[in-house]
Amino acid sequence: MAKITQPKIIPRPEHAVSRDNIDDTALKVLYRLHKAGYRAMLVGGGVRDLLLGHAPKDFDIATDALPEDVKKLFSNSRLIGRRFRLAHVFFGRDIIEVATFRASQVDENKNDIEVDRAHDDSGRILRDNVYGQLEDDVWRRDFTVNALYYDIADFSIVDYTSAMDDIKNKVLQLIGDPQTRYREDPVRMLRAIRFAAKLGFTIHHDSEQPIFELGHLLADIPPARLYDEVLKLFHSGQGVVSLQLLRKYDLLQYLFKSADDALKQGNEQFETFIHLALESTDKRINQGKPVTPAFLFAAMLWAAVDKLSEDLKQSGEPGTIAMQNASSMVLSQQVRTITIPKRFSMVARDIWQMQHRFKFRHGRRAKSLLMHKKFRAAYDFMCIRSKAGEVNDDSCEWWTRIQTLGPQEQDILLKPAKAKARKKKTASKDK
Ligand code: ATP
Ligand code: MG
Numbered sequence: 001m002a003k004i005t006q007p008k009i010i011p012r013p014e015h016a017v018s019r020d021n022i023d024d025t026a027l028k029v030l031y032r033l034h035k036a037g038y039r040a041m042l043v044g045g046g047v048r049d050l051l052l053g054h055a056p057k058d059f060d061i062a063t064d065a066l067p068e069d070v071k072k073l074f075s076n077s078r079l080i081g082r083r084f085r086l087a088h089v090f091f092g093r094d095i096i097e098v099a100t101f102r103a104s105q106v107d108e109n110k111n112d113i114e115v116d117r118a119h120d121d122s123g124r125i126l127r128d129n130v131y132g133q134l135e136d137d138v139w140r141r142d143f144t145v146n147a148l149y150y151d152i153a154d155f156s157i158v159d160y161t162s163a164m165d166d167i168k169n170k171v172l173q174l175i176g177d178p179q180t181r182y183r184e185d186p187v188r189m190l191r192a193i194r195f196a197a198k199l200g201f202t203i204h205h206d207s208e209q210p211i212f213e214l215g216h217l218l219a220d221i222p223p224a225r226l227y228d229e230v231l232k233l234f235h236s237g238q239g240v241v242s243l244q245l246l247r248k249y250d251l252l253q254y255l256f257k258s259a260d261d262a263l264k265q266g267n268e269q270f271e272t273f274i275h276l277a278l279e280s281t282d283k284r285i286n287q288g289k290p291v292t293p294a295f296l297f298a299a300m301l302w303a304a305v306d307k308l309s310e311d312l313k314q315s316g317e318p319g320t321i322a323m324q325n326a327s328s329m330v331l332s333q334q335v336r337t338i339t340i341p342k343r344f345s346m347v348a349r350d351i352w353q354m355q356h357r358f359k360f361r362h363g364r365r366a367k368s369l370l371m372h373k374k375f376r377a378a379y380d381f382m383c384i385r386s387k388a389g390e391v392n393d394d395s396c397e398w399w400t401r402i403q404t405l406g407p408q409e410q411d412i413l414l415k416p417a418k419a420k421a422r423k424k425k426t427a428s429k430d431k
Contacts, residue, residue: 005135010164012155017028017042017050019155024061025091029074029098030152036073037064037181039134041149047157048145051167052199061098061136062149071096102140103132120130134158139401143172143183143195143207144189167173172196173204184211186217189251190229197233197241211249218254227339232253234296237285239278255338258304259329271304273388280384295377297340299384304330305352319356327352355385358395363416370410379403 026042033040041062049056063070067079070087077089077098087098134149141147144163151158161175172195174181174188175351182188186303189211196203203211218226233242246252252260262270277299284291309326313319327349334340340348355378357369369375379399402410 006134007138008159008162008164010157012105012158014406015051015157015164016053017047017150017155017157021050021055023059023094023096025089025094026061026096027093027152029061030097032073033061033063033065033070033098038063038069041134041151041158042152043149043337044141044146047148047150048199049166049204050150051148054199059096061096062101062134063098064101064133065098066100068130080102089206090427091098091143100135101132101134103130103136106210135160139175141175142185142191144175145195145199145201147175150389152336153206169299170199170201172199172201172207174207178207179214182214183217186214187225187229189215189218189229189249190233192423193242193245193249193251194229194233194236197238197245198236204359208249212253215251215254217248222340223335223337226337227341230287230338231293231296234278235285235291236294237282239282239296240279243274243278256300256334257337258334259300260393262303262307267303269390273302273385274299274382275389276387277381280380292347292377293340294344295381297334297344298348298351298377298381301330301334301348302352304333309352320353323356324349347377350374351378351381355382358382358391358399359393361398363412370414 022042026046030040030042042059043062046056046059047263065073067085068088069192070089071077071079074087074089076091077087080086084099084102089098138147138149138160144166146162147159147161148167150156156166166173172191172192192203192207192211195201195284233239233246236242246255247260247263253265259270259274263274270405277295281291281296296380303328305323308329309319310325312322312325317325331340331345331348331387348375350372351374354369354374357365358379360366360369372378381399382391383396385391402413405413
């Protein structure tokens with residue numbers, strides 16, 4: 001894509017971005033920067049989503065004010081970031097991110113920009129604080145549709161990369177040479193998939209081809225960053241499509257190796273299970289219900305945990321211990337790739353451990369299962385396994401019904417099997 005130095009300016013009457021749809025907090029920040037004499041633009045997902053008629057997840061602001069200037073202007077702000085220095089402006093629980101325009105290449109002709117850039121041997125950007133102007137900032141953004149700027153000075157949109165055409169044609173394409181851009185930051189491959197899934201866009205041929213060759217670069221991405229990215233991929237409401245695309249581009253192996261192996265080995269039951277699990281998460285998200293990363297990790301790692309715990313059982317370990325050991329082994333392997341915060345891995349363990357307890361329907365064991373803090377997640381998980389053909393009794397139906405009953409009726413149903421048998425005997429004697 002050739003660099004266009006003259007942008008297209010789309011005046012307010014010719015585009016669909018309205019201040020009515022921009023959060024008041026973002027508008028406040030834009031206006032204050034503008035009044036202080038700085039350029040103040042909404043950029044990225046906010047502009048893209050508003051043009052597509054979606055509700056933006058957050059509003060990102062770009063400005064020519066340096067981070068320190070932003071900090072001075074907003075007492076409710078903090079500077080963050082090592083790789084990129086950004087200002088976060090706080091409004092209660094809302095955070096508006098304000099980034100200073102940055103250049104994508106060191107411009108030898110400019111002496112007014114601070115140079116603070118570093119690459120590693122594979123071309124990856126390690127630090128990137130080369131400040132510049134709007135016309136520099138455009139080229140370091142990832143996709144054309146993420147490089148549209150809404151100017152608070154006159155409410156126009158500034159388009160350097162023919163992004164408006166890509167929005168219209170629903171095409172995702174990288175700015176610049178795709179190989180170079182993926183090498184600079186391999187996470188862009190995952191972002192391509194995420195945006196394609198979330199927006200229903202197709203990835204431009206030139207931007208999709210290098211993914212097949214460069215996927216392995218994801219192996220060097222820090223686990224904490226992959227954790228953030230994985231949640232965005234699977235908690236976007238389009239998790240099913242995200243998985244399809246990860247498999248299409250053969251990237252699943254760099255996120256969840258064991259799940260990828262199971263799918264590649266033709267484990268159809270797991271394939272159905274993971275599809276149903278993601279479908280149920282998508283449904284919850286699209287209905288505005290809460291979801292937990294614990295469920296996602298529990299599902300993604302289930303094939304490995306299930307297989308390993310069976311193997312350990314075969315070799316003589318008691319069921320509960322086998323499951324505990326399998327869980328620990330699979331989790332410790334997985335966290336080398338993706339960070340899993342303890343509070344979520346604990347819940348994933350609970351979900352797995354509870355799976356073999358659904359067959360006990362009487363007495364204290366059953367009662368304590370029903371009362372377990374994570375019963376609901378484990379039950380959902382079991383019902384999905386059941387739908388995938390993994391549970392060969394009516395556990396899903398039985399545990400569904402018991403939840404519809406009041407406490408007394410539940411107690412009757414959960415009575416110890418022996419007591420029930422005794423009662424039956426006495427009743428027949430009395431006859
Ligand atoms: P959403 O917030 O809906 O997930 P977004 O496009 O706003 O999508 P963010 O991660 O919030 O994504 O980033 C804001 C903007 O910053 C992007 O639109 C893009 O212009 C730029 N950006 C983010 N990450 C990268 C990256 N890895 N490489 C280049 N530009 C990036
Ligand atoms: Mg954003």
